Amino acid sequence: MNRLDDSRPFVPLNIAVLTVSDTRDLEGDRSGATLVERLTGAGHHLADRRIVRDEVEEIRAIVRAWIAADGVDVIISTGGTGFTGRDVTPEAIEPLFEKRMDGFSEVFHRISYDKIGTSTIQSRATGGVAGATYIFVLPGSPGACKDAWDGILKWQLDYRHMPCNFVEIMPRLDEHLKRGKLRQA
Numbered sequence: 001m002n003r004l005d006d007s008r009p010f011v012p013l014n015i016a017v018l019t020v021s022d023t024r025d026l027e028g029d030r031s032g033a034t035l036v037e038r039l040t041g042a043g044h045h046l047a048d049r050r051i052v053r054d055e056v057e058e059i060r061a062i063v064r065a066w067i068a069a070d071g072v073d074v075i076i077s078t079g080g081t082g083f084t085g086r087d088v089t090p091e092a093i094e095p096l097f098e099k100r101m102d103g104f105s106e107v108f109h110r111i112s113y114d115k116i117g118t119s120t121i122q123s124r125a126t127g128g129v130a131g132a133t134y135i136f137v138l139p140g141s142p143g144a145c146k147d148a149w150d151g152i153l154k155w156q157l158d159y160r161h162m163p164c165n166f167v168e169i170m171p172r173l174d175e176h177l178k179r180g181k182l183r184q185a
Helices: 030-041 056-068 089-096 102-122 142-156 166-172
Strands: 014-020 045-052 074-078 126-130 133-138
Touching (some): 014 056, 030 045, 056 074, 074 142, 133 142
Antiparallel strands (some): 126 133
């Protein structure tokens, strides 16, 4: 199902990773480390990596700054997608979306269901686009990060993936704004 066209060049993207947690530090951030390992292993660049508390305005401030940055093409957050009182990542990030990516959540839950069954409904994983930047909001477990990367993001963030991928439409994401944030792939 996932096919790469080797006649097309690989286009490395600049990807920022945000871990949302009240308790983790860089050393104990296994989910963030999993994402960094996978994205750099695939040939992409780590644009930035941060850990932030489960506070809507703190999360939103970092994501807004990355959306505005020319050096960030993709933002992946991990953590804060559950239902407890401190799980606020979707509330912080979804209002920033210009376009929501319902298919990301649906495919993520399909992949997750195969691994953890109905427990997948305890995640509010989501995705969208804002300011010509792709944004993916993942659960805070290394397994969920692996599932999202290996099953979806690895393929859609690869220009060689056929029949289509996110990279090939990046130059057109902000055409309505006429500001040309992104380079031609």
